[in-house]
Structure formats: structure tokens, C-alpha cells
Amino acid sequence: METSFERIAKNLTGKPAKYSRFVRFNKHKLQPHDLRFRRCIRCGRSEAHIGVHGLNYCRECFREVAKDLGFKKYGKEV
Ligand SMILES: [Zn+2]
Numbered sequence: 001m002e003t004s005f006e007r008i009a010k011n012l013t014g015k016p017a018k019y020s021r022f023v024r025f026n027k028h029k030l031q032p033h034d035l036r037f038r039r040c041i042r043c044g045r046s047e048a049h050i051g052v053h054g055l056n057y058c059r060e061c062f063r064e065v066a067k068d069l070g071f072k073k074y075g076k077e078v
Pocket residue numbers: 040041042043044045057058059060061062
């Protein structure tokens with residue numbers, strides 16, 4: 001499907017000055033979430049990412065690795 005950006009850009013092909021200005025101000029800027037750069041370093045999952053303390057694990061891998069990393073559970077152990 002054609003986006004509104006592509007449609008307007010096509011209409012301005014014969015007008016280079018207007019086209020360059022349109023592209024300069026209306027181009028989609030790449031956001032961090034577009035890249036999905038926050039991924040689990042163990043399984044590659046991008047959802048439920050734990051980045052605190054530079055861990056970069058997903059929630060499931062964190063559960064499995066937490067004990068080896070030195071995280072302790074206080075209170076009642078199930
Ligand atoms: Zn994972």
C-alpha cells in the first residue's frame with residue numbers, strides 16, 4: 001500500500017526544490033523501537049526485556065539464569 005508520504009512525493013517529482021524540502025521535513029525518522037534493538041542476548045526475544053543493570057535478558061531467560069548471576073530470593077522459597 002502506498003503511504004501518504006509516497007503519494008505526495010510522487011506528485012512533487014517534477015518540482016525538485018519543493019520535493020527536497022518536503023523530504024527534508026517529512027521523512028520518517030527511525031525510532032529506536034523500529035529497530036527492535038533491545039533483544040535478549042540468550043534467546044533473541046524482544047518482548048519482556050530486562051535491561052536494568054545491563055542484564056539484557058528476557059523474563060524467561062532471567063528466571064533461568066538469575067541464580068547463577070548471584071540473584072537471591074529472600075523469604076519463602078517455593
Ligand atoms: Zn531470552
